[in-house]
Amino acid sequence: MKVVVTDRPFPEPNPYEGLLQETGDLYGKFIDSSKNEIVYAECTSEEQTIQSCSDADVIITFVAPITDRVMDAAGDLKLIIRQGAGYDNIDVKEATKRSIPVSNAPDYGSADVASHGIAMALAAAHDIPSADRRLRKSTGWGSSRVIHPIQGGVYGIVGLGRIGRRAVPMARGLGMDVIAFDPLLDDDIFEQLDVEQVSFDELLERSDCITLHAPLNEETHHLFSTDEFNRMNESAVFVNVARGPLVDEKALVEAVESNQIRAAAIDVFEKEPPTDSPVLECDDIVHSPHHAGSSPEAKERKIKIVGEEMERVLKDKPLQNVVNPEVYQYLDQEVRS
Numbered sequence: 285m286k287v288v289v290t291d292r293p294f295p296e297p298n299p300y301e302g303l304l305q306e307t308g309d310l311y312g313k314f315i316d317s318s319k320n321e322i323v324y325a326e327c328t329s330e331e332q333t334i335q336s337c338s339d340a341d342v343i344i345t346f347v348a349p350i351t352d353r354v355m356d357a358a359g360d361l362k363l364i365i366r367q368g369a370g371y372d373n374i375d376v377k378e379a380t381k382r383s384i385p386v387s388n389a390p391d392y393g394s395a396d397v398a399s400h401g402i403a404m405a406l407a408a409a410h411d412i413p414s415a416d417r418r419l420r421k422s423t424g425w426g427s428s429r430v431i432h433p434i435q436g437g438v439y440g441i442v443g444l445g446r447i448g449r450r451a452v453p454m455a456r457g458l459g460m461d462v463i464a465f466d467p468l469l470d471d472d473i474f475e476q477l478d479v480e481q482v483s484f485d486e487l488l489e490r491s492d493c494i495t496l497h498a499p500l501n502e503e504t505h506h507l508f509s510t511d512e513f514n515r516m517n518e519s520a521v522f523v524n525v526a527r528g529p530l531v532d533e534k535a536l537v538e539a540v541e542s543n544q545i546r547a548a549a550i551d552v553f554e555k556e557p558p559t560d561s562p563v564l565e566c567d568d569i570v571h572s573p574h575h576a577g578s579s580p581e582a583k584e585r586k587i588k589i590v591g592e593e594m595e596r597v598l599k600d601k602p603l604q605n606v607v608n609p610e611v612y613q614y615l616d617q618e619v620r621s
Contacts, residue, residue: 285320285341285362285598287311290327290348293367293583311344314591320598330354342594347556350374355382363387363597365590368577369394369446370527371607372500380608387593387605391446392585393577398450400576401495401525402458404549408570409434409493409521411547417567432519432546435459440491442507443498443526444469444479451495452477463487466498488515493523500527508532513539519546525576528552537562540569551576 289311315322325336327348337343340358343350346367352375355361364374366388379386407413410431419425439455441448444466455462463480465487474481487494494516498504508522509532516522522545524531533554539545549570553561556574563569589605596603 286339287315287320287322287342287344287594287598288337288340288358289322289324290333290336290343290345290350291325293346293578293586311587311591311594314595315598342597344590344594345373347373350379352378355379355384363594363603365389365593367586367590368392370499372527376608380611383611385603385606385611386608387603388607389586389589389593390605392589393579393582394446394450396579396582397447397525397576398454398497400551400572401447401451401497401523402454404525404551404570404572405434405493405495405521405523408523408547408549408568413570414567432521434493434521437461437492438463438490440464440482440487440494441479442466442484442487442494442496444473444477445497445499447525448495448497449477451497452479455493460493463490485515488512489517491520492517493521495523496526496530498526498530500529505529506532508536510535510538513544516545518543521546522548523550524548525551528554528556528558533561533563537566537569540566 311322323336325332327333327336330349330351330353333348333350333354334357337354337358340361342363342365343358343361344365344367350364350373355378361382361384364379364384364386366374366386369388369390369392371386371388374386376386410433435458437460439460439462441451441462441464444464448464448466452462463482464474465482465484471481482490498507507530513535522536531550531554536548540548547568547570550563551572552574553563555561558564564571593603593605
């Protein structure tokens with residue numbers, strides 16, 4: 285079999301660099317080199333991905349677009365694996381039509397991302413990055429803005445998946461009441477977590493801090509824009525550690541600069557890397573370079589999860605992390621026909 289790794293985790297410097305130096309090969313220990321071939325590429329466009337994935341049996345991707353044309357180039361594709369939890373760079377519907385399973389690396393860094401969201405919320409609420417910059421310029425002593433601590437307030441979570449659930453006890457540790465909106469979950473999940481289930485509108489109106497942990501899809505693109513920010517509390521802090529396109533960045537900047545909301549913090553951007561993002565020009569928005577889940581431990585778990593899934597398909601064993609399980613209905617129909 286031919287395994288193609290289209291690209292490696294963003295951003296630079298390559299977060300796998302240290303592990304590569306130690307092992308010599310990112311996924312080599314999961315592959316019998318006498319029977320299989322592994323190819324590493326640096327794809328940044330669809331055309332590059334098409335060229336690199338010619339005749340691939342397995343595609344392992346990070347941000348490279350896996351489109352219908354890429355699948356055409358691969359031919360007899362047996363599996364697509366995303367090196368991470370989200371998989372919005374993969375045309376999952378098209379893969380399902382073609383009976384191609386798509387797997388991801390769930391829960392490799394859920395606690396890291398959840399705690400990063402809490403840290404960013406506190407940094408924004410306490411004006412820490414801006415105060416640090418002013419103090420270094422010798423202009424900040426005694427001139428700090430009034431801070432608005434979030435502890436003891438209401439912590440609103442949009443998306444109560446693995447990461448959102450990890451954030452619940454962390455927020456409670458700050459003495460916060462946790463409310464959540466997730467239309468995909470059954471009521472019993474909220475009951476098990478002892479989290480108050482609310483509508484999206486109610487979450488906007490009640491929260492002192494809102495963190496995004498939702499997936500990106502057609503329905504959630506620009507989930508937060510001008511109207512949503514206008515309905516939030518003026519003292520609220522907004523945090524996005526999920527996916528950049530969930531938020532209209534121009535609307536976020538306007539909301540912060542007009543004091544419609546207190547402050548914001550983002551680890552993800554509409555376009556990455558964010559060379560011309562308007563949020564980078566706003567001092568009241570805290571930024572980090574999409575590294576919430578980039579701890580050494582999380583990277584090791586990611587490599588292990590992806591490598592083991594790849595090993596399963598190479599050894600014709602049942603897959604464990606398939607995000608489009610309906611693909612098996614197509615496969616079953618093919619077997620019967």
